[in-house]
Structure formats: structure tokens, C-alpha cells
Amino acid sequence: MDVDHSEVVDANIINSPVLGNISPLQLSGGVKALILMKHFPGKVFNASNCGDNCAKWILELGEEQDFTINLFHVMNFGKEPFQVRILNSKSIVAHNMQEFLNAGVEYLREGMGMKGAFQIRVRNSRNSYSFELRRNITVLRGESGRGKTTLFEMIHEYNRFGKNSGVTVSCDRDLIAVVGDEWETVIKNHPGAVIVVDEDSQFIRSKDFARVLRGSDNYFLLITRNYLAELPISVDEIYELWGAKNKKFKRIYQEIDRMFDREDIPGDWRTSHGIMDPEWG
Numbered sequence: 001m002d003v004d005h006s007e008v009v010d011a012n013i014i015n016s017p018v019l020g021n022i023s024p025l026q027l028s029g030g031v032k033a034l035i036l037m038k039h040f041p042g043k044v045f046n047a048s049n050c051g052d053n054c055a056k057w058i059l060e061l062g063e064e065q066d067f068t069i070n071l072f073h074v075m076n077f078g079k080e081p082f083q084v085r086i087l088n089s090k091s092i093v094a095h096n097m098q099e100f101l102n103a104g105v106e107y108l109r110e111g112m113g114m115k116g117a118f119q120i121r122v123r124n125s126r127n128s129y130s131f132e133l134r135r136n137i138t139v140l141r142g143e144s145g146r147g148k149t150t151l152f153e154m155i156h157e158y159n160r161f162g163k164n165s166g167v168t169v170s171c172d173r174d175l176i177a178v179v180g181d182e183w184e185t186v187i188k189n190h191p192g193a194v195i196v197v198d199e200d201s202q203f204i205r206s207k208d209f210a211r212v213l214r215g216s217d218n219y220f221l222l223i224t225r226n227y228l229a230e231l232p233i234s235v236d237e238i239y240e241l242w243g244a245k246n247k248k249f250k251r252i253y254q255e256i257d258r259m260f261d262r263e264d265i266p267g268d269w270r271t272s273h274g275i276m277d278p279e280w281g
Contacts, residue, residue, distance in 0.1 A: 204228070240252055
């Protein structure tokens with residue numbers, strides 16, 4: 001009730017103030033993650049599926065039993081004292097939000113390649129794209145015909161022909177569109193670059209790509225409608241294109257989506273994958 005503001009009617013029906021009567025399968029990702037934390041404490045959970053309104057329940061469950069979560073953002077655990085152990089360094093125990101921030105931000109930036117947001121602009125005589133990257137993995141998805149592939153092709157043309165391509169790129173880092181079987185070599189030969197991958201590249205769904213990404217200091221812009229189960233993607237960094245000639249990135253998941261699933265998002269993106277393989281922790 002406190003998270004989704006919903007009421008259990010019976011075993012098969014939950015009354016949501018937004019969606020009406022729903023099945024348990026339609027509960028928000030945060031509630032599903034909390035249920036898994038309570039009943040499967042031996043697993044490792046992706047708490048970035050949860051909004052800050054889940055934080056107090058995570059702490060309460062931690063009073064009952066120890067369990068482990070992954071966080072790819074700074075969760076607000078509130079003003080009251082609490083105790084968590086940060087496993088990146090087994091010696092660090094945080095007792096309040098300030099201690100958690102002091103210890104956690106360093107590891108978030110290190111683990112997620114977060115070195116500060118920066119602006120990118122890609123344009124030619126017909127199209128202009130302006131967007132900001134804030135984490136090491138950004139996903140661009142949306143309907144066909146919106147210009148996602150055009151963005152990728154413009155970057156690829158710029159990589160091949162430079163100024164003669166008719167494309168202008170403004171970016172503090174190298175901006176590289178990766179295609180073909182030599183993708184791993186290209187990524188390793190461009191440390192610190194922004195790597196752009198289109199969904200037509202089959203390797204984007206492979207475990208090898210996930211392995212390379214996790215060991216990389218690059219930023220990645222992934223243009224795909226597929227759910228990439230191997231990657232630690234933040235719901236805050238999933239975007240669609242907005243605009244006609246002058247296109248910008250618009251975040252898909254707004255604050256309300258942390259509580260209720262959006263019906264216009266394909267099922268694979270809306271499904272809660274609360275348990276993360278400890279191998280990736």
C-alpha cells in the first residue's frame with residue numbers, strides 16, 4: 001500500500017488507484033523486488049529497480065535478515081540512522097545518509113564510469129541531435145521512423161569521412177559508431193570514447209559484449225528496443241527521441257513509472273528482473 005498505493009482485494013486482484021483492478025503480475029518493479037528480497041534473501045537484487053519510496057522497506061527487511069543489493073544510483077534512505085555494509089570495501093559500514101553518500105558515490109562513479117555529464121551534438125543540413133550522457137550506459141529506443149538509425153548513420157559517416165561527410169560533431173570525447181565483427185578491437189582501441197551501437201549489430205545482445213562493457217571505461221549509447229538482461233541499465237537512462245528536425249532525448253520512465261508500469265512500453269522493458277546473478281555483483 002505504501003509503495004504503489006494499491007489495495008489487495010484477493011489473491012488474484014489488486015486495486016490500483018491508477019490502473020484499476022490488476023493482477024499481481026502488473027505490480028510495479030519496485031514492489032516485485034521487495035517481495036523477492038523478503039522471500040529469497042540468499043540472492044543478490046537490483047535495487048535500482050526501486051524508487052526512493054522503497055528505501056524504508058529495504059531497511060526494514062534488513063532488520064529481519066541480511067541480504068545483498070546492487071545499486072547503480074544513490075538511493076535516499078532518509079534522515080534516520082541505519083546501518084549498511086558497502087561490499088565494494090568490506091570494511092566500510094555506513095550509519096546514516098551522509099556516510100552512505102561519502103562512501104557510495106565514489107564506488108558508483110568508479111563502477112559505472114560516471115565522470116560527470118557532458119553534452120553531445122550531431123548535425124548535418126537535414127537533422128540535428130542534442131543530448132546529454134550522464135552514466136556509462138544510455139539506451140535510446142522508440143518507434144520506427146523517429147530517427148534513431150539516422151543518428152547512428154550520421155556518426156558512422158563522420159567516423160569514415162570526417163568533415164567531408166557533411167556531419168558536424170560536438171563532443172568532449174571521441175564519438176565512435178561500432179559495426180562489424182571487429183567491434184571488440186575497436187572498443188579497446190578507443191579508451192574513454194563514447195561508443196554507439198545500433199540494434200542491427202547482433203553482438204549487442206551477447207555475453208561477450210556485456211563482459212567487454214563491464215571492463216571498459218567508455219561511455220556507451222545503445223540504440224535498441226530489446227531488453228539487455230546482461231547489462232546494468234538504469235531506468236533513468238532510457239530515452240526516446242523528441243522533435244522533428246532538431247531532436248533531443250526525452251526520458252521514457254518518469255517519476256510515476258517508478259510506481260506503476262507504463263502500458264506503452266514493450267513487455268520486456270516493463271518486466272521486473274529483480275534478481276541479479278551474483279557473478280555480476
